[in-house]
Structures are given as C-alpha cells and as structure tokens.
Amino acid sequence: MARIPLEDNFNDVINKTQRGLQISDADLARQADVTLADLKAIKGGTVIDEAIRRVARPLKLSVAALEALAHKRWYPQQPIFPSGFAAFNTVFEDMTVNSFLVWDARNKVAAAFDTGASCESMLDLIHAEGLKLQYIFLTHTHDDHIADLARLAGETKAEVWASELEPAPFPGARTFKENAHFHLGPIAIKTLITSGHSPGMTTYYLTGLSWPLAVVGDSIFASSMGGSPTHFAEQYRNNREKILTLPRDTVLACGHGPVTTLGQEKLHNPFFAR
Numbered sequence: 001m002a003r004i005p006l007e008d009n010f011n012d013v014i015n016k017t018q019r020g021l022q023i024s025d026a027d028l029a030r031q032a033d034v035t036l037a038d039l040k041a042i043k044g045g046t047v048i049d050e051a052i053r054r055v056a057r058p059l060k061l062s063v064a065a066l067e068a069l070a071h072k073r074w075y076p077q078q079p080i081f082p083s084g085f086a087a088f089n090t091v092f093e094d095m096t097v098n099s100f101l102v103w104d105a106r107n108k109v110a111a112a113f114d115t116g117a118s119c120e121s122m123l124d125l126i127h128a129e130g131l132k133l134q135y136i137f138l139t140h141t142h143d144d145h146i147a148d149l150a151r152l153a154g155e156t157k158a159e160v161w162a163s164e165l166e167p168a169p170f171p172g173a174r175t176f177k178e179n180a181h182f183h184l185g186p187i188a189i190k191t192l193i194t195s196g197h198s199p200g201m202t203t204y205y206l207t208g209l210s211w212p213l214a215v216v217g218d219s220i221f222a223s224s225m226g227g228s229p230t231h232f233a234e235q236y237r238n239n240r241e242k243i244l245t246l247p248r249d250t251v252l253a254c255g256h257g258p259v260t261t262l263g264q265e266k267l268h269n270p271f272f273a274r
C-alpha cells in the first residue's frame with residue numbers, strides 16, 4: 001500500500017479541540033495570550049511556532065507533539081504482519097477511508113472490519129487466499145465506513161455485526177454489547193465501546209496475531225483523534241481509559257490515515273503525549 005498521509009494537520013487538531021471544548025476564539029486568544037490575528041492564522045494552517053506553543057496549553061495538547069506535527073517531523077513507523085492482516089484504503093468523496101481484513105491462515109476463516117468506499121480489493125484478497133469471510137464487524141455506521149456493505153455481505157454471506165448502540169442499517173444484521181467475544185481459530189476478538197465520535201463507536205481488540213491489534217475506527221488517528229463537537233469529553237475519556245490502557249505494542253488500525261502503534265501515539269499524538 002502506498003504511504004497514506006496523516007489524517008489531520010496541526011490546525012485540524014487545534015480546531016477539533018477548540019470545538020470540542022466549546023471555547024470561543026476570543027476566550028482562546030485571551031487564555032493563550034496570542035492575538036486574534038495570529039489565532040486565525042494558525043487555525044488556517046499558517047505555522048507560527050510561538051502562537052502554536054501558546055495555544056496548545058489551554059487546549060491541554062502536547063506542545064512538543066503539536067509543534068512536531070506542524071513541521072511534519074513525524075510519521076508512524078509501520079508494523080509488519082507476516083500474514084493474517086491486510087489494510088485497504090479507498091477513496092470516498094474528497095477523502096480516503098480504511099477497512100481491514102484479519103484471518104487465520106490455518107483454517108482460512110476471516111473477519112472484515114468496515115468496508116470503506118469499495119470492498120473490491122478485499123474480495124480479491126479473500127478469493128486469492130481461499131478464505132471464508134465469517135464476520136463483518138462495523139466500527140460505526142457513518143457512510144464512508146459502510147459504503148459497500150451490501151456487496152461484501154451479499155457476495156460472502158458473512159454475518160454483519162455492530163454495537164447495539166448503533167445497529168447496522170442492513171437486513172439481518174446482529175448487535176453486541178460491550179465486552180462481547182468472538183473467535184477466528186486462535187484469534188480472539190473483544191469489543192470495547194469507545195463512543196463519542198458516534199453513539200456506538202466500537203474498538204475491536206484482537207490477540208493471536210503477530211502483534212496485539214486494535215481496530216479503532218474514528219476513535220484515534222495517527223497524531224489525532226476523530227472529531228466530536230458535541231461529545232468530545234466522552235470520546236477523549238473512552239480513548240484514554242479503553243485504548244490508551246492496552247499493551248504498549250498494540251497496533252492501531254485507524255479509520256483514516258496510516259496504521260500506527262499505541263507506543264508511538266503516546267509519544268507523538270498531541271492529545272495523549274506528555
């Protein structure tokens with residue numbers, strides 16, 4: 001897969017946080033001791049180091065991580081799975097979106113996580129590897145993540161699952177509660193509700209692959225997290241309590257942007273680095 005750009009720039013992080021905390025421009029400028037002109041400039045993407053450092057503090061963002069993001073100094077090192085894991089990046093309107101496939105190479109059973117804009121490449125891999133798609137798990141039901149659900153479910157006859165807090169708009173789809181458990185041979189899958197970006201946003205935590213894996217949807221991105229103007233505190237709390245507490249070597253398969261790892265995000269994500 002070609003190198004996928006980071007989902008958010010430094011100004012996206014600033015804007016998401018300001019909206020989530022419901023702080024006006026005037027209040028943020030006052031708390032950060034910057035001019036409204038400089039605040040407007042950095043919110044528009046102009047790199048002004050001193051203003052970025054000052055604004056980070058009242059927004060409770062890591063100064064060093066936000067400044068590094070502004071200067072494009074970091075990109076996550078990509079973890080390698082010898083087998084059993086594949087990521088797909090497809091174009092949806094003016095953005096790209098990810099979907100993922102996990103499988104047990106011995107018994108050839110697989111699970112898909114979201115569909116992205118198109119499941120064609122995923123179906124190609126399923127056929128090439130001789131896999132049986134047993135489950136389609138949805139992180140949430142925003143259009144970009146389930147755009148090709150009907151095709152993937154129709155061609156594979158896989159079970160469709162989503163949180164009971166955000167059921168899938170698909171006939172016969174099933175729902176789970178938090179801490180539900182599924183298995184693909186030796187691969188164990190546990191559901192964690194990381195709501196905020198959407199009511200039933202689900203993180204799937206998997207063990208039994210080369211690395212522990214968390215399919216996080218739009219909960220967390222490399223160097224950022226999903227936006228939520230109305231439930232920001234809930235999302236941030238769930239991310240910290242349910243994702244940031246997973247093992248440090250956990251791979252994060254994000255809904256947008258590149259794959260990353262929990263250890264890297266603890267060092268480089270402005271929301272979580274300290």
